[in-house]
Amino acid sequence: MKGFFPGFLSFFMCGGRLYRFATYNRSSVSLIDIKDDAVHIELHNATHTLAVIVYRNIGGILKAPRHGQMEREIQESIVSRLNLELRDKKGNLLFEGTGFHAGLEIVGDVAKYFKNNH
Secondary structure, rough: OOOOOOOOEEEEEOOOOEEEEEHHHHOOOEEEEEEOOOEEEEOOOOEEEEEEEEEEOEEEEEEEEEEEEEEEEEEEEEEEEEEEEEEEEEOOEEEEEEEEEEEOOOOOHHHHHHHHHH
16 A cells, blocks of 8 residues: 555543644554453653553444455444553653443554554
C-alpha cells in the first residue's frame, strides 16, 4: 500500500481538558501487550502518560474490506471493560477509572507496527 505508515490517534477528555496522544504530536507507544483476554497499551506525550487495559468480552462478527471487497470477517466488542489511568510526567495520578461499555477491535498483528517505537 503506497503512503502507508504506522500511526495512532487517541484523545482523553478530563476535567474540561483534552489530552492528545497521537503520531502527529510525537507521542509514542511505550507498551502494547495483546493477549487473548486483554489488551494493555501505554501512550506517552511530552507531559503525560495514558495507560489503558481493555478486557475482551464477547463481540459480534463484522464484515470488513479486503482488496475492495467486503469479504473479511473481524470480531468487534462494544461491551468490553476498560481500566484507564492518566499520569503526569512526575508519575502523579490525575485520573483513574473503569468503563463497562468499551469498544474493542484488534485486527492482525498490531504490535509489530510499534516494535521500534519503544
